[in-house]
Amino acid sequence: MRSFDTLRALLEQxxxxxxxxxxxxxxxxxxxxxxxxxxxxVRPVAVLMAHELFGGxxxxxxxxALGIELFHNFTLMHDDIMxxxxxxxxxxxxxxxxxxxxAILSGDAMLVKAHRLMSAxxxxxxxxxxxxxxxxxxxxxDMAFEQRNDVTLAEYQEMIRLKTAVLLAGALQIGALRxxxxxxxxERIAHVGEHLxxxxxxxxxxxxxxxxPDKVGKQVGGxxxxxxxxxxxxxxxxxxxxxxxxxxxxxxxxxxxxxxxPRMIATLRQLGVDREAEKEVERHDSAxxxxxxxxxxxxxxxxxxxxxxxxLMARTH
Amino acid sequence: MRSFDTLRALLEQxxxxxxxxxxxxxxxxxxxxxxxxxxxxVRPVAVLMAHELFGGxxxxxxxxALGIELFHNFTLMHDDIMxxxxxxxxxxxxxxxxxxxxAILSGDAMLVKAHRLMSAxxxxxxxxxxxxxxxxxxxxxDMAFEQRNDVTLAEYQEMIRLKTAVLLAGALQIGALRxxxxxxxxERIAHVGEHLxxxxxxxxxxxxxxxxPDKVGKQVGGxxxxxxxxxxxxxxxxxxxxxxxxxxxxxxxxxxxxxxxPRMIATLRQLGVDREAEKEVERHDSAxxxxxxxxxxxxxxxxxxxxxxxxLMARTH
Numbered sequence: 001m002r003s004f005d006t007l008r009a010l011l012e013q014x015x016x017x018x019x020x021x022x023x024x025x026x027x028x029x030x031x032x033x034x035x036x037x038x039x040x041x042v043r044p045v046a047v048l049m050a051h052e053l054f055g056g057x058x059x060x061x062x063x064x065a066l067g068i069e070l071f072h073n074f075t076l077m078h079d080d081i082m083x084x085x086x087x088x089x090x091x092x093x094x095x096x097x098x099x100x101x102x103a104i105l106s107g108d109a110m111l112v113k114a115h116r117l118m119s120a121x122x123x124x125x126x127x128x129x130x131x132x133x134x135x136x137x138x139x140x141x142d143m144a145f146e147q148r149n150d151v152t153l154a155e156y157q158e159m160i161r162l163k164t165a166v167l168l169a170g171a172l173q174i175g176a177l178r179x180x181x182x183x184x185x186x187e188r189i190a191h192v193g194e195h196l197x198x199x200x201x202x203x204x205x206x207x208x209x210x211x212x213p214d215k216v217g218k219q220v221g222g223x224x225x226x227x228x229x230x231x232x233x234x235x236x237x238x239x240x241x242x243x244x245x246x247x248x249x250x251x252x253x254x255x256x257x258x259x260x261x262p263r264m265i266a267t268l269r270q271l272g273v274d275r276e277a278e279k280e281v282e283r284h285d286s287a288x289x290x291x292x293x294x295x296x297x298x299x300x301x302x303x304x305x306x307x308x309x310x311x312l313m314a315r316t317h
Numbered sequence: 318m319r320s321f322d323t324l325r326a327l328l329e330q331x332x333x334x335x336x337x338x339x340x341x342x343x344x345x346x347x348x349x350x351x352x353x354x355x356x357x358x359v360r361p362v363a364v365l366m367a368h369e370l371f372g373g374x375x376x377x378x379x380x381x382a383l384g385i386e387l388f389h390n391f392t393l394m395h396d397d398i399m400x401x402x403x404x405x406x407x408x409x410x411x412x413x414x415x416x417x418x419x420a421i422l423s424g425d426a427m428l429v430k431a432h433r434l435m436s437a438x439x440x441x442x443x444x445x446x447x448x449x450x451x452x453x454x455x456x457x458x459d460m461a462f463e464q465r466n467d468v469t470l471a472e473y474q475e476m477i478r479l480k481t482a483v484l485l486a487g488a489l490q491i492g493a494l495r496x497x498x499x500x501x502x503x504e505r506i507a508h509v510g511e512h513l514x515x516x517x518x519x520x521x522x523x524x525x526x527x528x529x530p531d532k533v534g535k536q537v538g539g540x541x542x543x544x545x546x547x548x549x550x551x552x553x554x555x556x557x558x559x560x561x562x563x564x565x566x567x568x569x570x571x572x573x574x575x576x577x578x579p580r581m582i583a584t585l586r587q588l589g590v591d592r593e594a595e596k597e598v599e600r601h602d603s604a605x606x607x608x609x610x611x612x613x614x615x616x617x618x619x620x621x622x623x624x625x626x627x628x629l630m631a632r633t634h
Contacts, residue, residue, distance in 0.1 A: 027457040078425060082418040101399040101460060104421060108395060108428065109453035115432055116446040125436035129429055136426035140344040143418060 001301040004308055007048040007058055008041050014062045015069065030094045030106040031113070034073045037089045042312065043171045044069040049304050050175030050189055053297060061178050064124060067117030068171045071128070074110040075135055077103050082143065124174050131170030138163025151229050153238065157198070160231075165197025188291050192305070195288035200312045202281045205230040209265050210274050221261035227252050231280070232273055239271045285313055318618045321625055324365045324375055325358050331379045332386065347411045347423040348430070351390045354406045359629065360488045361386040366621050367492030367506055370614060378495050381441060384434030385488045388445070391427040392452055394420050399460065441491050448487030455480025462546055470551050474515070477548075482514025508608035509622065516601035517629045522547040523594045526582050538578035544569050548597070549590055556588045602630055 019035055022028040044065035048058035058065075079085075080093040081103050087093060095103035111132075118128040141159040145151045172193040176186050208223045209232055223230050233248070240248050247267040251259045268274060288309060292302055336352055339345040361382035365375035375382075396402075397410040398420050404410060412420035428449075435445045458476040462468045489510040493503050525540040526549055540547050550565070557565050564584040568576050585591060605626060609619055 112449045119442035129433040132429045
């Protein structure tokens with residue numbers, strides 16, 4: 001059971017080799033470009049870690065790990081078109097550097113390539129397809145929510161579960177399956193992934209409003225300024241209505257550049273939404289660790305996954 | 318070995334059932350819409366026919382046939398975005414009826430759904446992925462060729478092979494594989510598909526210029542007016558240059574609405590390009606039938622595939 005950094009270095013090597021053999025044309029060059037942007041590689045390393053958790057060698061599932069990262073980058077390439085995002089990690093997005101058609105088609109081919117790395121094992125293939133479809137469903141909900149003002153907390157949680165948590169779950173499941181884990185353990189490791197993914201996304205929402213700008217590495221309050229319906233804002237407006245307070249509603253009625261973000265943050269604090277969100281993060285974090293606890297393998301093998309949880313929880317970007 | 322019409326009716330039933338259970342949201346509704354536009358269903362019926370050719374029952378590969386048709390419609394959904402096409406079969410395209418983001422995402426999910434119908438059998442999955450990637454490569458070449466004036470006949474043929482012929486080949490391979498055909502026979506049936514696909518596409522090019530407008534069901538010469546580099550125009554300009562004739566070059570130098578299409582057609586005839594293209598169609602048609610000939614199964618079982626070839630060759634659209 002090797003550490004995150006060791007496994008990540010292995011994976012980066014595999015990605016570099018893979019990118020080096022891509023043909024230099026409009027279908028494949030964008031794949032190499034997006035795959036070589038700086039990235040934490042949490043999902044593919046999760047494949048490797050789950051494999052070693054159940055006694056496997058990470059080297060045996062490098063294809064599956066690469067496939068998970070290709071899939072993740074395919075979603076980024078297409079999401080960036082849908083969001084009309086000009087930059088990703090400070091570099092031009094694929095549809096800006098090339099064009100929209102190239103980003104659509106190269107993304108499609110990336111999805112096929114990702115799948116091809118999974119298809120040797122029917123069970124792996126089935127999990128991959130299920131998770132991939134769920135990610136599409138999550139993205140569809142995310143887009144649909146932009147048009148709605150009545151999104152409930154439960155709906156939001158289901159959206160982020162689908163859009164972000166299930167892929168981490170799928171990565172862990174695939175690594176576990178390929179190491180011969182039992183169905184019950186594959187189920188357990190899926191819970192680890194879903195809860196970690198949810199904790200991670202909620203923490204990200206929290207940091208946007210309450211993080212230390214120096215540590216977060218970006219301007220605080222960006223989601224609030226944009227009026228993005230995150231956990232905080234949905235819960236905040238719910239609680240505000242219960243208490244007959246309308247500061248958040250007043251601010252949301254303004255255009256983004258007119259919004260008083262510090263007033264929104266102060267209101268959320270007064271409503272206790274920050275503490276509530278922190279509790280929710282802890283709840284998911286604990287649930288993840290409990291699920292890991294229930295897996296019967298030698299304890300030291302679990303350490304890398306516990307470290308991964310720490311890494312995700314201490315995430316500053 | 319049932320006829321095209323019988324198998325197609327079976328398939329339409331399966332498609333209707335599949336569409337009826339789709340959730341009514343922005344991810345799934347566009348799938349139901351595009352899958353229920355009028356269509357010939359050549360590719361999915363090819364799966365069924367190949368299966369019966371090798372002694373199987375079409376009912377056993379309805380999932381794979383549906384998956385092939387889903388994949389085909391995914392390519393249409395995304396190609397229509399890339400081509401900015403407002404209509405498909407006289408109905409609004411998905412990105413016009415909904416929007417571009419919906420068409421991107423729904424197409425992505427359709428590709429995953431298609432795959433999911435293939436993933437029970439690793440060999441089927443592998444063929445599907447290979448063919449799917451080739452189709453993306455063909456589309457990329459098609460887009461790249463629009464920016465070039467020096468596309469050779471060989472390059473054009475490779476593009477249409479990838480963009481259209483390989484999927485028919487893949488459909489036949491998958492049907493054959495699932496009926497337990499030998500590797501050699503799977504190879505033979507792939508040749509049937511590739512040659513039929515090429516013959517079909519070349520015939521389509523031919524009909525655009527030389528077809529009977531009443532039979533073709535659309536205005537003749539649309540590709541020529543658009544200056545689209547089809548087999549005819551590439552071969553025509555090649556031969557014209559050899560003979561020191563520049564009518565085609567003169568017309569291509571004009572804008573589309575200034576082009577004298579009848580003059581282009583007359584020139585192609587004088588250059589003998591029509592007869593040459595017809596020979597090429599016949600060559601691929603014969604090669605397809607020869608490959609079918611070489612497969613050792615009771616002769617009557619081959620009749621539906623011969624009928625399919627006839628249908629494709631007599632195609633009036």
